[in-house]
Amino acid sequence: xxxxxxxxxxxxxxxxxxxxxxxxxxxxxxxxxxxxxxxxxxxxxxxxxxxxxxxxxxxxxxxxxxxxxxxxxxxxxxxxxxxxxxxxxxxxxxxxxxxxxxxxxxxxxxxxxxxxxxxxxxxxxxxxxxxxxxxxxxxxxxxxxxxxxxxxxxxxxxxxxxxxxxxxxxxxxxxxxxxxxxxxxxxxxxxxxxxxxxxxxxxxxxxxxxxxxxxxxxxxxxxxxxxxxxxxxxxxxxxxxxxxxxxxxxxxxxxxxxxxxxxxxxxxxxxxxxxxxxxxxxxxxxxxxxxxxxxxxxxxxxxxxxxxxxxxxxxxxxxxxxxxxxxxxxxxxxxxxxxxxxxxxxxxxxxxxxxxxxxxxxxxxxxxxxxxxxxxxxxxxxxxxxxxxxxxxxxxxxxxxxxxxxxxxxxxxxxxxxxxxxxxxxxxxxxxxxxxxxxxxxx
Numbered sequence: 001x002x003x004x005x006x007x008x009x010x011x012x013x014x015x016x017x018x019x020x021x022x023x024x025x026x027x028x029x030x031x032x033x034x035x036x037x038x039x040x041x042x043x044x045x046x047x048x049x050x051x052x053x054x055x056x057x058x059x060x061x062x063x064x065x066x067x068x069x070x071x072x073x074x075x076x077x078x079x080x081x082x083x084x085x086x087x088x089x090x091x092x093x094x095x096x097x098x099x100x101x102x103x104x105x106x107x108x109x110x111x112x113x114x115x116x117x118x119x120x121x122x123x124x125x126x127x128x129x130x131x132x133x134x135x136x137x138x139x140x141x142x143x144x145x146x147x148x149x150x151x152x153x154x155x156x157x158x159x160x161x162x163x164x165x166x167x168x169x170x171x172x173x174x175x176x177x178x179x180x181x182x183x184x185x186x187x188x189x190x191x192x193x194x195x196x197x198x199x200x201x202x203x204x205x206x207x208x209x210x211x212x213x214x215x216x217x218x219x220x221x222x223x224x225x226x227x228x229x230x231x232x233x234x235x236x237x238x239x240x241x242x243x244x245x246x247x248x249x250x251x252x253x254x255x256x257x258x259x260x261x262x263x264x265x266x267x268x269x270x271x272x273x274x275x276x277x278x279x280x281x282x283x284x285x286x287x288x289x290x291x292x293x294x295x296x297x298x299x300x301x302x303x304x305x306x307x308x309x310x311x312x313x314x315x316x317x318x319x320x321x322x323x324x325x326x327x328x329x330x331x332x333x334x335x336x337x338x339x340x341x342x343x344x345x346x347x348x349x350x351x352x353x354x355x356x357x358x359x360x361x362x363x364x365x366x367x368x369x370x371x372x373x374x375x376x377x378x379x380x381x382x383x384x385x386x387x388x389x390x391x392x393x394x395x396x397x398x399x400x401x402x403x404x405x406x407x408x409x410x411x412x413x414x415x416x417x418x419x420x421x422x423x424x425x426x427x428x429x430x431x432x433x434x435x436x437x438x439x440x441x442x443x
Contacts, residue, residue: 036104047075055170062139067219068241085118086180089128111142191217192422195442203281209256270420287373288414302440303337310439318407321400362390
């Protein structure tokens, strides 16, 4: 009886196994090796397709913690590729040709298996910046082809680092050198290297989906919530790459229970709008009042610009009076600016110089009060308590200085001039007198 039961169980297992085999055959009519060959052939054909003869754009990240780099590629045959680049390691446009293959491994794999001076500087153990000997920039040179979309966007994954990398066709007629010029122009529109630009990332209406992004000029944002800023905690790094439409994060960035990655520059060049399907996030500049405070608090000077285009007639008259008052003492007015002085106090800084001598700065303490996102009050604190001796000497002795201080005091509306994302130029317009205005430039 026991033998009959064992035999019956054996027969049942054989039937189940046979059924599974038949099911697998129905799902995969071709062998795994044949399916791999088809995938490899498809990838090769796409890369060298004559409709893409102008080349491919690779948005390359050496690791998930580094900024992205653009590389242009032209696959002329099954074995030959030309690669171009321009970045901090290749200051001038450079090209090099080498071999490549698409092989079957962990799926179809694109491998650049002979040395290319443009491409392999990222995977070479010799660090081109000299900072990581023996490891270099840690980049991959072999990539698993994870997906090919209907519009021929190829998603790659580095075999060693697992970094997600995109390739897409370069627009027909686009000059290769001109493409890097286009990226430089996009970078200049979004970021201003002279100021610590801070951007705000907003998604939906949730409080926890507002992040403050700084250090963008390095192409690695530092992201902080308001709570982290208040606690003076370090932020999270978000590496990204500049694209011909805006920018793309190395990885999806989690926010408000969702995530975002790709942003397009708006037509008015004042914001970056998320283009991920179903997402409503935007990257915008700080409001004018907070931007002004941020620049001052980050030890940047906001300089008065004495020109008809940057001052109203009344402001020019007040500024000229200071200039004349300084000249009466055989000195020259170097600049007038708002700064945080040597003690960290918000001050009006008047600097003068005599030929052959150093600048002498006089600081006049002010209070800046934010009323709302675009309105602030400026008030002179006088000389009670501690004060700067040079500032008091200027105020008491140089004609026009005391009048200029009185002119500057008041309530203002602040507007950003130029592209809001990268503007370091702000205009102050009197709340009670719109004919009283002046521009301050970040220095």
